Amino acid sequence: MTALSLAQLLALLAVSWTLLLFLYLRRPERVRRVVPYLKLWDELVAADGATNRQRTAAARSWSLLRALAITTLIALALFDPRPAAFGATFGTTLIAIDAGAHMRATDVSPSRFARAQDLARNLLAARARAGSVSVALLGSAITPLSGWSRDERTLRDAISRGRVSDEATRLSALVDYALTTLRERARPELILVSDGAVALAARDLDRLREAGIELRQLSVGHSARNFAIRSFAVRPLASDADRAEAMIELENTDRQPHPVELTLLEGGTPIDVQRLTLGARERTQQFLRIGASGREYRARVAAVNGSADAQPLDDVAYAVLTQPPPRRALLVSEGQRYLETALALDARLTIERITPNRYAHARGYDLVIFDRFAPTTRREVPSLWLAGGPWRVLGTVERPFFDTLERDDPLLRFVSLRDVNVRRSQRVELAKADRVVAGARATPLLVAGTRAGQPFVALTFDVRESDLVLRTAFPILLANAVSQLTAAESRLETPLLLGRSQPRAVPPDVETASLRGPDGRLRTLVARKGEVWIRPGRAGFYELSAAGVSQLLAANPDPNAVSEIAPRRIAPPPASEAKTVRALPFGLTPWALLLGAAMLLLIFEFGLAARGWRA
Amino acid sequence: MGPGSEFADYRDYSPGDDYRYVDWNAYARSERLLVRQHEQETELAVYALLDCSGSMAGKLAYSLKLTAAIAYVGLLRLDLLSVVTLRDRVVASSPPARGLARSREVLEFLRGVRAEGPTDLAAGCRAFVARTKRRGLAILISDLFDPAGAPAALDVLRRARFETRVLRIVDADVPAPGEYELVDAETQRVRRLAITPELLAAYRTAREREAEALARACVERHIPLHVLDTRTSAEDAILRLLRRSGMFR
Numbered sequence: 001m002t003a004l005s006l007a008q009l010l011a012l013l014a015v016s017w018t019l020l021l022f023l024y025l026r027r028p029e030r031v032r033r034v035v036p037y038l039k040l041w042d043e044l045v046a047a048d049g050a051t052n053r054q055r056t057a058a059a060r061s062w063s064l065l066r067a068l069a070i071t072t073l074i075a076l077a078l079f080d081p082r083p084a085a086f087g088a089t090f091g092t093t094l095i096a097i098d099a100g101a102h103m104r105a106t107d108v109s110p111s112r113f114a115r116a117q118d119l120a121r122n123l124l125a126a127r128a129r130a131g132s133v134s135v136a137l138l139g140s141a142i143t144p145l146s147g148w149s150r151d152e153r154t155l156r157d158a159i160s161r162g163r164v165s166d167e168a169t170r171l172s173a174l175v176d177y178a179l180t181t182l183r184e185r186a187r188p189e190l191i192l193v194s195d196g197a198v199a200l201a202a203r204d205l206d207r208l209r210e211a212g213i214e215l216r217q218l219s220v221g222h223s224a225r226n227f228a229i230r231s232f233a234v235r236p237l238a239s240d241a242d243r244a245e246a247m248i249e250l251e252n253t254d255r256q257p258h259p260v261e262l263t264l265l266e267g268g269t270p271i272d273v274q275r276l277t278l279g280a281r282e283r284t285q286q287f288l289r290i291g292a293s294g295r296e297y298r299a300r301v302a303a304v305n306g307s308a309d310a311q312p313l314d315d316v317a318y319a320v321l322t323q324p325p326p327r328r329a330l331l332v333s334e335g336q337r338y339l340e341t342a343l344a345l346d347a348r349l350t351i352e353r354i355t356p357n358r359y360a361h362a363r364g365y366d367l368v369i370f371d372r373f374a375p376t377t378r379r380e381v382p383s384l385w386l387a388g389g390p391w392r393v394l395g396t397v398e399r400p401f402f403d404t405l406e407r408d409d410p411l412l413r414f415v416s417l418r419d420v421n422v423r424r425s426q427r428v429e430l431a432k433a434d435r436v437v438a439g440a441r442a443t444p445l446l447v448a449g450t451r452a453g454q455p456f457v458a459l460t461f462d463v464r465e466s467d468l469v470l471r472t473a474f475p476i477l478l479a480n481a482v483s484q485l486t487a488a489e490s491r492l493e494t495p496l497l498l499g500r501s502q503p504r505a506v507p508p509d510v511e512t513a514s515l516r517g518p519d520g521r522l523r524t525l526v527a528r529k530g531e532v533w534i535r536p537g538r539a540g541f542y543e544l545s546a547a548g549v550s551q552l553l554a555a556n557p558d559p560n561a562v563s564e565i566a567p568r569r570i571a572p573p574p575a576s577e578a579k580t581v582r583a584l585p586f587g588l589t590p591w592a593l594l595l596g597a598a599m600l601l602l603i604f605e606f607g608l609a610a611r612g613w614r615a
Numbered sequence: 616m617g618p619g620s621e622f623a624d625y626r627d628y629s630p631g632d633d634y635r636y637v638d639w640n641a642y643a644r645s646e647r648l649l650v651r652q653h654e655q656e657t658e659l660a661v662y663a664l665l666d667c668s669g670s671m672a673g674k675l676a677y678s679l680k681l682t683a684a685i686a687y688v689g690l691l692r693l694d695l696l697s698v699v700t701l702r703d704r705v706v707a708s709s710p711p712a713r714g715l716a717r718s719r720e721v722l723e724f725l726r727g728v729r730a731e732g733p734t735d736l737a738a739g740c741r742a743f744v745a746r747t748k749r750r751g752l753a754i755l756i757s758d759l760f761d762p763a764g765a766p767a768a769l770d771v772l773r774r775a776r777f778e779t780r781v782l783r784i785v786d787a788d789v790p791a792p793g794e795y796e797l798v799d800a801e802t803q804r805v806r807r808l809a810i811t812p813e814l815l816a817a818y819r820t821a822r823e824r825e826a827e828a829l830a831r832a833c834v835e836r837h838i839p840l841h842v843l844d845t846r847t848s849a850e851d852a853i854l855r856l857l858r859r860s861g862m863f864r
Contacts, residue, residue, distance in 0.1 A: 032795070034672070035800065041806065056809040
């Protein structure tokens with residue numbers, strides 16, 4: 001039911017007052033009653049006659065005033081007044097509720113999004129009566145929830161229909177929508193109900209200002225406490241087909257350190273548990289060696305002291321162990337047993353050896369390995385150089401040492417070189433962008449770089465003139481170099497990210513593929529040119545099937561959408577904080593107060609009447 | 616029931632009883648005021664004087680029950696009973712009767728009683744006294760709403776040497792505040808009146824004062840007064856109040 005208009009209110013008052021005046025001013029109906037001794041009444045009235053008449057008239061007058069007051073209060077309650085003291089005067093208001101994945105944070109109960117809906121409803125109390133309001137949901141795109149309306153109930157229902165998404169918020173979409181819908185409207189206002197985890201670009205702010213749109217934010221959320229799994233991947237080890245390596249990137253978005261427990265599960269069974277302390281705003285990677293018997297892996301992070309962080313969505317991540325595609329490498333060498341044996345340990349690497357005099361090019365291979373051979377021809381593929389490199393050799397260095405090592409470089413993962421003895425190395429002229437991974441700048445021993453757009457890794461010494469070939473580091477170093485040069489990791493299927501459409505390959509001649517999600521639902525996807533586009537809605541494992549071939553995929557929340565939850569202002573002043581209705585105690589509204597006053601007067605009238613009955 | 620030479624029994628003292636018949640020895644023993652009752656050596660004449668004025672209209676049925684009960688007891692005791700209806704005069708009188716065999720006549724008489732007309736109990740009592748040779752017990756059954764004042768009627772009876780008892784019949788019929796057209800039950804006079812709670816309170820106070828004044832008048836004349844509310848059943852009134860007061864043994 002909508003409230004009365006002013007004209008309706010006045011009409012209702014006129015009719016009710018007229019009726020009351022008629023009822024009170026007309027001659028009252030008298031009850032005829034036989035009494036045994038009227039003389040007694042005569043004596044009483046004679047003693048108090050004038051006062052009784054005045055008292056009677058006064059009682060009727062007061063009763064009339066109370067009746068007028070009761071009807072007026074009820075009529076005003078139906079009118080549902082919204083005095084200006086409860087909010088500013090408004091024109092056209094677009095209320096946008098941030099529904100990005102970061103709004104799933106639970107630092108406010110039950111979630112920031114639910115709280116945002118409540119705040120948006122509070123806004124309606126003042127604005128809906130004073131101007132037109134529209135409500136929309138903001139995620140990666142805008143979802144209008146209502147048209148322009150003044151009906152508070154319609155707008156409340158629209159707000160209740162909103163659902164939080166798993167996508168990142170795109171504020172620019174809101175600005176575009178606001179500029180379109182608020183164009184040429186009276187006193188346009190845009191209120192964003194958000195935690196401000198995503199900031200508004202200065203350019204978008206200028207666009208709003210130029211269009212004369214008042215921007216306000218209604219803040220929700222207060223905590224930045226969150227430890228997240230930003231990425232999780234499992235890859236097979238090149239040197240051991242029965243082992244795999246899990247990489248988990250953790251992040252603490254809070255300004256305080258937090259002890260956490262990291263659990264790795266294969267299927268549903270924990271296979272590794274470790275405790276560590278994440279420093280304030282620290283991001284770290286954990287590498288774990290695990291068995292490669294399973295395919296589905298989960299990583300879970302939790303607070304050690306039991307108190308949960310504010311964003312549970314990024315506390316679990318999923319990964320699938322898949323085998324990398326086979327690679328072909330061309331070994332250009334006169335023959336070196338240690339080298340060939342070390343390369344043969346990678347079961348997924350096919351080596352073809354030719355002698356240097358037969359080398360022409362390496363087209364068709366994923367990698368070319370030059371052993372004591374430095375061709376001057378253009379490299380078409382990534383290259384690994386042993387005792388050589390794509391540079392000018394200036395001389396030799398006797399007994400160089402591995403005194404400087406870039407421990408974080410992927411080439412040196414699980415590799416120890418510090419006590420390796422080298423008889424002599426080349427003194428070379430490096431390019432500016434070349435990276436010295438081991439050795440000094442003046443005497444580099446292990447270098448990585450790019451030539452003609454192709455990456456290379458080079459040892460500046462002959463491994464035969466060192467004891468490196470006798471170390472376990474040698475095959476690992478080779479595996480790391482091959483893996484990095486062939487971008488094997490990048491060929492592995494990376495987890496899908498929620499809220500984004502991503503392609504996945506299917507056999508080229510299929511027209512449709514089916515996708516089964518974590519909830520068991522089956523969807524049919526249209527394939528084009530050997531790929532389908534997948535936009536996952538839930539984190540978990542997916543099975544993509546086409547032409548009888550199935551592949552397992554993992555989907556995780558986008559850390560950029562989910563993990564950073566620190567509340568912020570979306571824009572600097574003059575974008576101001578929106579005012580909600582100044583709440584009356586116990587959630588009362590003006591109409592409820594008016595109705596309450598009318599009820600009190602009615603109870604008072606009833607009390608007077610009851611007193612007369614008892615008398 | 617009246618003064619006589621033979622002691623019959625004790626009964627509780629009622630206001631208005633003659634102090635000469637109070638047994639002080641019994642009081643000393645029991646600390647209760649008791650009155651000696653004597654056997655009447657001659658037969659007792661009992662007169663039930665029923666007010667049938669217009670003000671009794673709302674109480675007539677109750678009063679008739681009461682009168683019938685009194686008559687029955689009197690006939691049972693072989694007293695010489697007469698029922699007399701009066702207002703400003705004697706309206707009617709039943710022939711003296713003795714014994715239960717005459718009870719039908721008395722009831723037939725009571726059946727024909729109507730409450731109407733003005734009240735003047737003194738005039739009515741004077742008319743009664745003038746036509747009654749034989750003295751005895753006069754039980755006045757009335758609401759005592761008398762413009763001339765009820766004590767005057769009591770004086771008439773007392774001076775005529777009737778042993779008098781008064782049964783005042785009252786009802787709790789009080790109007791609620793509101794607008795009324797009050798009609799006097801006897802004179803049919805109409806008065807428009809707004810009864811306010813204050814006026815109602817004054818009315819109640821006036822009624823209470825009136826009741827006190829009547830009670831005082833009865834005490835001064837040594838006439839027992841019993842006030843019977845129509846909310847009390849007539850059976851209770853007869854069995855408890857009247858027996859305790861010794862009006863009937």
